[in-house]
Amino acid sequence: MSALASPSPPRGEGEKERRPRLxxxxxxALVAMAVYHACWDLTFVGLADFDLFENPLWLAARTAILSSFLLLAGIGLVLATERGLDRPRYFRRLGRLIAAAAAVSAASYAVFPDSPIFFGVLHHVAAASVVGLLFVRLPALVTLFTAVAAFAAGQRLGFPLFDSPWLRWIGLTSFAPDSNDFVPLLPWISGVLAGIALARLWPGVGRGVLPGGVVGRGLALAGRRSLAVYLIHQPILFGVVWLIAHSGLIAVEAPATRGFQSSCVASCAQTSTPAALCEERCRCVQSAITATGQWEAFLADRLDNPSRAQIGAAIQSCAAR
Incomplete structure (x- = not known):
């Protein structure tokens, strides 16, 4: 549903020695992810208007949260293989990730068929868990160099060949696919590779006494079960927000209505009309269209000719004010 998720730490990461700080x-990171998803949910149902996809601060927050999960996944992969690869345990974890990713895709296709999650963060972590095995024994500087190259390639390169639905997951598309959570291999695997390099350079990462008392223990418990937390938190959050939005206790402005108002004001402002007057005229237009009973048909562009003429007259009347 949104752009963030969390894989569980690999088993074997301190099976004898847990790393509580990790x-x-x-x-x-889970708490930050839940806050971000709650804001997404509130915006989606019309209870808030957070500019999650355009505002630089929100974009930076998403990048930071997602990068932190990928960095931790890379660290965990090194710790899980430091005594050699436990194949049964590795493939069980990989199977859980693949199953969880498939469940997320299936749910997203059912709820958001126009923007489904076909390669989100769980898909990415599953793929990176395979690719990352090539780097867990390489020198850290080689892995860091590869991370930088992967980041640069994903940011700067794009080819029509990779626009194919079968190749989009690589990340070299010439356009951004419409998906509620798209985390392609490039550039995002750079986060996993950076985590692998960090764990190689800092073997003691995550060791030490867990700070924070009860809060710290609670965070650590959630971190040890992060895949389960991810799979259940968003349905619960979205369900609560949806119930509030449809309870009738709070006035809700649909996203399509907000979109009309903002685009109407922007178009009006291009005519050098004062912003306050533009907002007043656009509210007038919205009220006039709603009064005709054609608001939904107007938004969906399903008006017949008589309705178009009626609404055109209402718009001209508002513009003449």
Missing amino acids: DAARGV
Whole structure:
């Protein structure tokens, strides 16, 4: 549903020696992810108007949260293989990730058929868990160099060949696919590779006493079960927000209505009309169209000719004010 998720830490990451600070770091990232998703949910149902996809601060927040999960996934992969690859355990974890990713895709196709999640963060972590095995024993500087190259390639390169639905997951598309959570291999695998390099350079990462008392223990517990937390938190959040929006207790402005108002004001402003007057005229237009009973048909562009003429007259009347 949104652009963030969290894989569980690989088993074997301290099966004999847990690294509580890494668990707590995952827990902090989970809290940040839940806040972001709650804001997405509130905006989607019309209870808020957060500019999640255009505002630089929101974009930076999404990047930071997602990068933190990928960095931790890379660290976990090194710790899980430091005594050699436990194949049964590795493939069980990979199977869980693939199954969870498939479940997220299936749910998104049912709820958002126009923008489904076909390669989100769980898909990415599953793929990166395979690719990352090539780097867990390489020198850290080689892995860091590869991370920088992957980031640069994903940011700067795009080819029509990779626009194919079968190749989009690589990340070299010439356009951004319409998806509620698209985390292609490039450039995002750079986060996993950076985590692998960090764990190689800092073998003691995550060791130490867990700070924060009860809060710290709670964060660490959530971090140890991060896949489960991811799979259940968004349905619960979205369900609560949806119930509030449809309770009738709060006036809700649909996203399409907000979109009309903002685009109407923007078009009006291009005529050098004062902003306050543009907002007044656009509210007038919206009220006039609603009064005709044609608002939904207007938004969906399903008006017949008589209705178009009626609404055209109403718009001209508002413009003459």
